[in-house]
Amino acid sequence: MTEFIPPGTRYHPLSSPFPMKRGGQLIGARVAYETWGTLDAQAGNAILIVTGLSPDAHAASNPDNPAAGWWEAMLGPGKPIDTDRWFVVCVNSLGSCKGSTGPASIDPATGELYRLRFPKLSIEDVANAAVEVVRALGINELACLVGNSMGGMTALAILLQHPGIARAHINISGSAQALPFSIAIRSLQREAIRLDPNWNGGNYDEDVYPESGMRMARKLGVITYRSALEWDGRFGRVRLDSEQSADDPFGLEFQVESYLEGHARRFVRHFDPNCYLYLGRSMDWFDLAEYADGDVLAGLAKIRVGKALAIGANTDILFPVQQQEQIAEGLRAGGAEASFIGLDSPQGHDAFLVDFARFGPAVRGFLDTL
Amino acid sequence: MTEFIPPGTRYHPLSSPFPMKRGGQLIGARVAYETWGTLDAQAGNAILIVTGLSPDAHAASNPDNPAAGWWEAMLGPGKPIDTDRWFVVCVNSLGSCKGSTGPASIDPATGELYRLRFPKLSIEDVANAAVEVVRALGINELACLVGNSMGGMTALAILLQHPGIARAHINISGSAQALPFSIAIRSLQREAIRLDPNWNGGNYDEDVYPESGMRMARKLGVITYRSALEWDGRFGRVRLDSEQSADDPFGLEFQVESYLEGHARRFVRHFDPNCYLYLGRSMDWFDLAEYADGDVLAGLAKIRVGKALAIGANTDILFPVQQQEQIAEGLRAGGAEASFIGLDSPQGHDAFLVDFARFGPAVRGFLDTL
Numbered sequence: 001m002t003e004f005i006p007p008g009t010r011y012h013p014l015s016s017p018f019p020m021k022r023g024g025q026l027i028g029a030r031v032a033y034e035t036w037g038t039l040d041a042q043a044g045n046a047i048l049i050v051t052g053l054s055p056d057a058h059a060a061s062n063p064d065n066p067a068a069g070w071w072e073a074m075l076g077p078g079k080p081i082d083t084d085r086w087f088v089v090c091v092n093s094l095g096s097c098k099g100s101t102g103p104a105s106i107d108p109a110t111g112e113l114y115r116l117r118f119p120k121l122s123i124e125d126v127a128n129a130a131v132e133v134v135r136a137l138g139i140n141e142l143a144c145l146v147g148n149s150m151g152g153m154t155a156l157a158i159l160l161q162h163p164g165i166a167r168a169h170i171n172i173s174g175s176a177q178a179l180p181f182s183i184a185i186r187s188l189q190r191e192a193i194r195l196d197p198n199w200n201g202g203n204y205d206e207d208v209y210p211e212s213g214m215r216m217a218r219k220l221g222v223i224t225y226r227s228a229l230e231w232d233g234r235f236g237r238v239r240l241d242s243e244q245s246a247d248d249p250f251g252l253e254f255q256v257e258s259y260l261e262g263h264a265r266r267f268v269r270h271f272d273p274n275c276y277l278y279l280g281r282s283m284d285w286f287d288l289a290e291y292a293d294g295d296v297l298a299g300l301a302k303i304r305v306g307k308a309l310a311i312g313a314n315t316d317i318l319f320p321v322q323q324q325e326q327i328a329e330g331l332r333a334g335g336a337e338a339s340f341i342g343l344d345s346p347q348g349h350d351a352f353l354v355d356f357a358r359f360g361p362a363v364r365g366f367l368d369t370l
Numbered sequence: 371m372t373e374f375i376p377p378g379t380r381y382h383p384l385s386s387p388f389p390m391k392r393g394g395q396l397i398g399a400r401v402a403y404e405t406w407g408t409l410d411a412q413a414g415n416a417i418l419i420v421t422g423l424s425p426d427a428h429a430a431s432n433p434d435n436p437a438a439g440w441w442e443a444m445l446g447p448g449k450p451i452d453t454d455r456w457f458v459v460c461v462n463s464l465g466s467c468k469g470s471t472g473p474a475s476i477d478p479a480t481g482e483l484y485r486l487r488f489p490k491l492s493i494e495d496v497a498n499a500a501v502e503v504v505r506a507l508g509i510n511e512l513a514c515l516v517g518n519s520m521g522g523m524t525a526l527a528i529l530l531q532h533p534g535i536a537r538a539h540i541n542i543s544g545s546a547q548a549l550p551f552s553i554a555i556r557s558l559q560r561e562a563i564r565l566d567p568n569w570n571g572g573n574y575d576e577d578v579y580p581e582s583g584m585r586m587a588r589k590l591g592v593i594t595y596r597s598a599l600e601w602d603g604r605f606g607r608v609r610l611d612s613e614q615s616a617d618d619p620f621g622l623e624f625q626v627e628s629y630l631e632g633h634a635r636r637f638v639r640h641f642d643p644n645c646y647l648y649l650g651r652s653m654d655w656f657d658l659a660e661y662a663d664g665d666v667l668a669g670l671a672k673i674r675v676g677k678a679l680a681i682g683a684n685t686d687i688l689f690p691v692q693q694q695e696q697i698a699e700g701l702r703a704g705g706a707e708a709s710f711i712g713l714d715s716p717q718g719h720d721a722f723l724v725d726f727a728r729f730g731p732a733v734r735g736f737l738d739t740l
Contacts (some may be wrong), residue, residue: 001614039671045430120619180605181625190620195582212565219558228551235550249490250560250647256550257557277620
């Protein structure tokens, strides 16, 4: 699975055994990460970025890998997360397939891929693994912890489980608990993969691969990552050229269908299907209310952080802005100076990956106050 | 496929040949319908109901079939559509599998099922077939034409193609053109069916049947028919009892997953997969803008109807209320006395099937003015 790992990735060997929240432990596991900028003498200028479901640790270009990263516009010298000022770390999530240990990694106990023998994965495990990287880099306290999407969950788990780990926090399009609409979407994505005969109980290989299931899962993801409003303006009812469109009445005809197909083709062979199942379920399970007798605001209020900003897109249907508003409210109840910004980005949940004109100033403005 | 047809269904033989908008014609085709109430001597009290994608013609109980119908609360003596006053006709859409001719019917030319040899189906064809039933019942002018969801499209096609057919119109959760989000959802539903090896190019039977594909398609439908808001209150993060929940980490665990599974199980063997493909695509293709050089409002303004009401649910993500607002605006531009009501129903697109406390008074209030 080495093709999933960007060049220049560094690795941190996790403590071994590494205990997992829902039982079991990992032996000899590792977390992939990249860094930008320079850590100051007091190790006081560090920012950790934890990511959404699919990104790797290559958030932006750096000397080890000059290729553009998935957050290139946000991270670098003079950019909203200014690497002339900040030392930035981005980790690949535990359970992923982009360098960190996950279901697509070798299980040292058997010498074979973990596949479904990988222990149940929780966001809390992803959080603990990320914190080990921070500690290993000599950082006792982060200047700021930034989490996007699933990373917004991971960040909250980090803050809850490691009091004092960060002075400030930016939660972008995240949530303190999974709600039933997003659980339903992810459940259907998993079902698409598991119904593909080539998934074969997780025992696929490059030749017999659940490509159809992954294509369905990815298309459903893309539909829920964006927004109807954006697509009305972007695609409308525009047809494909006749040479691109299919002959049969159920083939590709509209531009929006071709767009989904393109996204699916770029994804299906670049993300491990079993890792997709594990990471998706970890999000379903995440719920800060479990730490406070079923009260999610009280769960958030257990977090100690000095200053926080929750940002969301008003068109997000997967992690609706009410969830980011709730994060700000809960953190405020815990004593943080916390605010919420709902941005009028048309691009839905994915807005933080594309609408830099809105997300850039919001992030920069907050970091400038630190 | 007789099991799909409710008892007491009546049939109207369509004119033969029946020409289809996108080419081809049907020989010896028929439309299934039911009626309630009594047509007055002037044939002036008739209401036609055209339906969403999956319902049959059994909108409510009647002497021929006392079983409750899919709009039982809305239709009957003293109900919002009061059958003591109105003579009501509901037709099953052409192309469906609930009594009307469609891909699951016998092609008289071959003596075998049409399957994918059924000609391309348009909403305009569904509209023309419904109008033949109205004419055959001796009705020159409907007192009101009511269309729900896909039926909202059908109703607009009826009005446009048959000027003078109705004095009044209620369009419920309908649209004048398919937009890319809904096209994307339906495209993915079709892909799920077509990727199921048992679909077999449309040549399945009861034994080898695309059950997985239909299950996926239906679940995706249900997700987009309801709303996240409703599900937050209805399911939250409630788990299944341990005896109901699956052992494996990717099986059913949350109530919302079990709800989707139940919906899928009730549907997959009760709707023909090929009919699902045809009807879905007919909705994608529907666009009143085609009648007015690409201007959808101008297309609506070509319709002549005296009085109209467009109703929608503010939580609808599949046919968002802006589309019903647009219908009212366009019909008004065409000279109709047209208004729009956006209801605060939490149930999304399906609200007209469940939120009778809101939809009932809206429909009754309009009919009372006729």
